[in-house]
Amino acid sequence: MTLENDRFLLSGGIDPLQLVAEFACPLYVYESAVIKRQYDRITSAFSVPRLKINYACKANTNLTIMRLLQGWGSGLDTVSIQELKLGLEAGFAPQDIIYTPNCVSLEEISEAVSMGVRINIDNISILEQFGHLFPAVPVCIRINPHIMAGGNSKISVGHIDSKFGISIHQLPHILKIVKALNLQIEGIHMHTGSDILNAESFLQAAEILLNCAREFPDLDYVDFGSGFRVPYKPGGIATDIEDFGERLSERFKEFCQEYGRDLMLMFEPGKFLVSEAGNFFVRCNVVKTTPATAFVGVDSGLNHLIRPMMYDAYHHITNISNPAGKMRIYTVVGYICETDTFGANRQLSEVREGDVLCLHNAGAYCFSMASNYNSRYRPAEVLVHEGQAYLIRQRETMEDIRRNQLDVFAEVGTQV
């Protein structure tokens, strides 16, 4: 979304206030042009003979968005059997889906095997059991290189007491199992968490993974996971993907030469592809002034966008109904009966009751983490694509809230 002559416009010149008038607030709106821009950036940043980008769909599992990415040539990274099934429905071929679960049952992994997707294992005990059950199925191993990525402690997954991956220090044990069971290791993987601090620590982790890859002669791919940063604030820090791509590509080509074969270079970005494409529109119900603070209370809350309350994440907020208004300081809060703050002490152009605010960067980990807390409906989602707006998810209704509840004493009444 851009601001032109004091008016916010979505790509294709679409007026967000018109979308809100048509579909009502709260409303998620995604711009396919932004997802495409990010997909093109990442695919052209790496100059290697074989590159595959697997969209990490836990960021946003809307079928229409997954289908768009599939059409552009993306693969899919999934973390649950349900994501995997959605991916197949969105048109991904099984071999273009990688399944990277953590702490799931062997039954779930077996189901994924039966669907023909690529399997990524992050636990020694599972690797061993997998080898006995499926001796002929090639598999990928998730290594934890123990490099601290940046970001909030809740999203950094590479550190020493993280539950993710098999520790690089256990490589000798992995090799024993691989040899004893004659496992076919087709891939080696790491994912150190979201919001990597800098290219240096990523390259350091990559070096550890490549060292490890040398031990496996039959690899088809090396998967470096994700963790690319996007700016959440105007002027905020972002991964310089072009610079990083150049440096890692050089190193990877060198490695492949040494290895004797062109391996596939894989990444699995979520946030990088879809975060900036999302805008979450909410309406101001009340402006409430207390002795200390001017609150803007909106028709949504942590039930629809939990990142600020869960990770202290910053989402930029603008008043799209009054872009030219005088700047004032507000704390924007939700309607949930909990502390429910979207943004504290923010500068917004003057907010009047009824104004529409936008929470930016709402494409990743926003709707996909939404809940029905306080028995509220989850919002509708709209995709702006080539100058047209498409409703891609209906707002929920009372029926959705009621679904699956069994009011078992309704017949007997309250006399039980």
Ligand SMILES: *Cc1c(COP(=O)(O)O)cnc(C)c1O
């Ligand atoms: C969540 C996740 C990703 C995506 O991370 P982003 O920071 O959104 O790019 C990639 N790989 C795995 C295994 C994940 O769990």
